[in-house]
Amino acid sequence: MSTTAHTIDDPKRSIWDGGQSPLKASYGKLMMWFFLLSDAFTFSALLITYGLVRSAHPAYEGAADAFSFSNNYWPIPEKVFEAVPFLHGISLPLVFVGIMTFILIMSSVTMVLAVEAGHRMDRKNVEKWMLWTVIGGLTFLGCQAWEWSHFIHGTDGGTVMKFLVNGEWIEKTIFGANLSVNQYGPSDFAAFFFFITGFHGTHVFSGVVLNFIIYYNTITGVYDKRGHYEMVEKVGLYWHFVDLVWVFVFTFFYLV
Amino acid sequence: MHAEETTHIQVQAPDKAKIRKIWMTAGLLAIITALEFLVAFTIPLEMEVTRVTIFVGMTIVKAFYIVGEFMHLKYEVKVLIWSILIPMIFIVWMLVAFVYEGMSIFDDRYLN
Structure with a gap:
């Protein structure tokens, strides 16, 4: 019935029948891609749960200038994150977080440049750009440590909040934040801050460790002996993913 | 060596x-x-x-x-692009479903 005849010497073969790589990528690179896909699901679960809990809480209604912290409604993020190191008491909404975003994007750029140098077997440049990437990652982690410290210790005056204890309303001044109570808004607000930025920070930390291992291997000539710099590319994928996740955290946690 | x-x-x-x-x-x-x-x-x-x-x-x-x-x-090859992008549909659906659910929880808590 078939219009074309195939003999045993000339079998009809698709690219999926074996003997070649249909995705034209190495095993390691593919597995990194699919790991990142699964990691994207994990981060999405965290951010989407944030969306669910936030939309289940009352939003602040009123003029933005008259905003004050309360545990009765979800805070406006730019009123929470307005501190910058060495500039105590000055309101600079989202400036520090903007600097952190810029640092992470720049370290992503140095990573691409390291990958590009690796394609050319240019060890000197891979060393240079990997070192910059490690420095960028460490700077970001340092910024995040400061951000957490500030968030945990809180503002000078704290916030007076009302709590229902044993059927009676009690007023308390709350400073900073922990997992059960915080001065910025409902309890869940701080919990999500810790979980989402903490989970991302853990990824940045493991990324810095991986980047350092790559940097070390480059200096000691491991990839020159191997004949290719594909490990730089694989770890690069992970590092860009960490940057990508921060882009989403920045939008959904700090801007919206 | x-x-x-x-x-x-x-x-x-x-x-x-x-x-x-x-x-x-x-x-x-x-x-x-x-x-x-x-x-x-x-x-x-x-x-x-x-x-x-x-x-x-x-x-x-x-x-x-x-x-x-x-x-x-x-x-990359088209098949690779799609095998990364198509599963993202689940995330989009999850976002829509959960935020909608959150709004229903809000209604139950504060409006009804």
């Missing part, structure tokens, strides 16, 4: 156009981030739908350039 393994490495000259493209992409990401700041401080909080739409739109543009250029997905 073999000395020639480490001595005969050919370092190729950098491709100027490629490096230029990397910096152009970086510049674009920086500009979009700067625009997001501009929107955050110029469009009032009362216009929530407009703000959220612009922020989400710009985030998707940034994601496109990070994944496409930096992670090089744009230049």
